[in-house]
Amino acid sequence: MESLQVGSVVYTTRLTKKFRNRPLWKQPDMKRIESIIPGTIQRIMAREGDEVTAGTPLLIVEAMKMRNEVLSTVDGVVKKIHVREGEMVPKSHLLVELG
Amino acid sequence: MSLDKKVSELQKRREQVQQGGGEKAIQKQVAMGKLTARERIIKLLDEGSFNEYDMFVEHEARDFGMDQKVLHGDGVITGTGNIGGRPVCIYAQDFTVAGGSLGVMHARKITKIMDHSLKMRMPLIGINDSGGARIQEGVNSLAGYGEIFFRNTLASGVIPQISVILGPCAGGAVYSPALTDYVFVVDSISKMFITGPEVIKTVLGEDISMEELGGARVHSEITGNAHFFAETEDECFDQIKSLLSYLPWSNTDVPARKEVAEPLKEFDISAIVPAEKRQPYDVRNIIRAITDGSDFFEIQEQWAANIVIGFGTLNGRTVGFVANQPLVLAGVLDVDSSDKAARFIRYCDAFNIPIITLVDLPGYLPGVDQEHAGVIRHGAKVLYAYSEATVPKITVILRKAYGGGYIAMNSRHLRADFVFAWPDAEVAVMGPEGAANIIFRKEIATAEDPDKMRAQKVQEYKEKFANPYVAAAKGYIDSVIEPGETRKSLLHALSVSGEKQVGMPMKKHGIPPF
Numbered sequence: 001m002e003s004l005q006v007g008s009v010v011y012t013t014r015l016t017k018k019f020r021n022r023p024l025w026k027q028p029d030m031k032r033i034e035s036i037i038p039g040t041i042q043r044i045m046a047r048e049g050d051e052v053t054a055g056t057p058l059l060i061v062e063a064m065k066m067r068n069e070v071l072s073t074v075d076g077v078v079k080k081i082h083v084r085e086g087e088m089v090p091k092s093h094l095l096v097e098l099g
Numbered sequence: 100m101s102l103d104k105k106v107s108e109l110q111k112r113r114e115q116v117q118q119g120g121g122e123k124a125i126q127k128q129v130a131m132g133k134l135t136a137r138e139r140i141i142k143l144l145d146e147g148s149f150n151e152y153d154m155f156v157e158h159e160a161r162d163f164g165m166d167q168k169v170l171h172g173d174g175v176i177t178g179t180g181n182i183g184g185r186p187v188c189i190y191a192q193d194f195t196v197a198g199g200s201l202g203v204m205h206a207r208k209i210t211k212i213m214d215h216s217l218k219m220r221m222p223l224i225g226i227n228d229s230g231g232a233r234i235q236e237g238v239n240s241l242a243g244y245g246e247i248f249f250r251n252t253l254a255s256g257v258i259p260q261i262s263v264i265l266g267p268c269a270g271g272a273v274y275s276p277a278l279t280d281y282v283f284v285v286d287s288i289s290k291m292f293i294t295g296p297e298v299i300k301t302v303l304g305e306d307i308s309m310e311e312l313g314g315a316r317v318h319s320e321i322t323g324n325a326h327f328f329a330e331t332e333d334e335c336f337d338q339i340k341s342l343l344s345y346l347p348w349s350n351t352d353v354p355a356r357k358e359v360a361e362p363l364k365e366f367d368i369s370a371i372v373p374a375e376k377r378q379p380y381d382v383r384n385i386i387r388a389i390t391d392g393s394d395f396f397e398i399q400e401q402w403a404a405n406i407v408i409g410f411g412t413l414n415g416r417t418v419g420f421v422a423n424q425p426l427v428l429a430g431v432l433d434v435d436s437s438d439k440a441a442r443f444i445r446y447c448d449a450f451n452i453p454i455i456t457l458v459d460l461p462g463y464l465p466g467v468d469q470e471h472a473g474v475i476r477h478g479a480k481v482l483y484a485y486s487e488a489t490v491p492k493i494t495v496i497l498r499k500a501y502g503g504g505y506i507a508m509n510s511r512h513l514r515a516d517f518v519f520a521w522p523d524a525e526v527a528v529m530g531p532e533g534a535a536n537i538i539f540r541k542e543i544a545t546a547e548d549p550d551k552m553r554a555q556k557v558q559e560y561k562e563k564f565a566n567p568y569v570a571a572a573k574g575y576i577d578s579v580i581e582p583g584e585t586r587k588s589l590l591h592a593l594s595v596s597g598e599k600q601v602g603m604p605m606k607k608h609g610i611p612p613f
Contacts, residue, residue, distance in 0.1 A: 001379070004429050006461040007501070008532035011429035013379045016404060018321070018435075019428060025467035038303045064302060088304060 206243025
């Protein structure tokens with residue numbers, strides 16, 4: 001037996017696997033651009049130190065037979081590029097850090 | 100007699116077709132721990148009742164070497180027979196013939212038997228065991244699947260449709276089971292997925308086995324695509340026969356009457372629910388304390404276990420149960436349990452099966468993952484399903500019924516016919532603890548001893564509101580009953596609801612939150 005709080009009361013009950021494995025929400029950091037789908041880094045247009053505006057294409061990820069442009073989320077500077085051309089990345093992999 | 104030679108030719112042809120894909124292919128099937136298609140039909144149906152049709156159907160494909168291939172029965176066996184003495188339509192895909200792949204003639208055999216089941220108003224049982232579309236037949240295979248899916252939809256809610264997954268069922272093929280009423284899976288044998296492991300590995304780099312991706316356990320525990328899980332094919336066939344014993348043969352038929360018996364003495368209904376409301380109990384024991392002979396046939400037992408659904412009988416007649424399960428996640432409603440309950444309510448309503456709802460829930464499961472998964476949209480399905488159901492609907496509030504949960508679980512407002520409540524029932528906007536904290540916030544904050552004040556206010560609120568009498572005073576509850584009076588009250592409520600007739604505003608159909 002475990003416990004679960006609903007409202008102000010803590011109930012004694014069993015938990016499910018799904019519940020225990022549920023993803024806990026993290027505040028998204030706009031300056032960290034992560035991959036939304038597994039794929040291959042086809043081309044990196046940006047360079048560290050570049051000044052970019054929101055919407056500037058930074059790199060191209062090939063996934064599901066399509067070339068997906070990854071755009072800058074904010075105005076800023078490209079602080080660090082964490083991937084190389086040709087690299088295969090999984091989902092939620094850090095691609096670019098903006099500053 | 101002059102026909103003797105012709106008769107023996109027929110018998111020879113029959114024997115040939117009955118070999119299916121031949122001895123080697125049959126050995127392979129056995130080696131995989133699977134029965135053959137023919138064996139499955141014979142085991143499931145009443146002895147000697149199987150009549151086969153379209154035995155001599157041949158494919159007409161000529162491309163890609165198909166003109167050289169003889170595929171007996173085109174990989175599927177179709178026919179009619181009896182289960183429990185009552186007629187059913189059945190088809191079983193033959194994995195020994197071209198991997199049970201679906202070509203246009205294979206599909207045509209299936210759609211013919213499907214048309215028959217709808218016309219003659221009897222259950223349809225489909226045993227799936229197929230590699231999928233027969234690539235050599237190209238678009239014809241797709242056309243075949245399309246015709247099957249359309250008929251599944253047409254027949255939905257008219258006749259019971261059962262899918263048995265006794266092998267691979269992948270890609271588009273998997274939509275037929277998804278459209279049918281009940282899906283049966285068997286451990287290590289059933290495999291269901293839209294995109295298989297090889298494609299997933301190539302495109303996404305995720306490495307997973309067939310079993311982990313779409314095996315029997317995955318669909319019974321995680322996806323909710325399966326309704327019944329068995330360890331062996333034989334167990335699966337027993338489950339199918341049991342299920343059918345509760346169901347009407349069509350939406351204008353009445354289920355066969357079962358034997359009437361009192362619940363077993365070991366289920367003492369007054370001793371099951373703990374007085375302390377934070378403590379759990381297994382609501383299935385309550386169901387067993389109510390039904391004839393304590394019989395309860397549970398559906399989707401391992402998925403969304405925080406709600407319980409299934410069939411039992413009262414006075415020999417099938418009823419459907421929907422019950423919050425305090426033993427799991429405190430019996431909350433969430434995305435999966437809402438889907439599970441809503442679909443079952445629709446099923447009972449389509450087939451004229453009265454619904455008994457047992458209520459004990461503290462509300463909905465809190466969490467960002469639930470909210471972002473759309474618990475709003477999914478929760479609304481339950482409200483919609485209950486509101487639109489016109490079968491007799493009877494509710495028993497066993498303990499907690501707070502806020503939206505109270506409304507959703509077949510309250511009077513969703514047109515429950517009878518709402519009973521036990522003396523310990525708490526029908527309130529929220530639990531006393533939460534409510535007191537909000538209403539008496541000032542008194543608690545300015546008190547000398549806030550904790551003592553809070554405890555006092557909680558107690559006051561409990562005495563005033565956390566009971567069934569406030570709702571009963573307003574007629575939202577019809578009757579407060581002793582636990583020991585539950586079965587009697589339900590039996591009576593059902594006996595006076597037999598001829599229920601209600602209308603709905605004229606419409607083609609509503610728009611449920613799919």
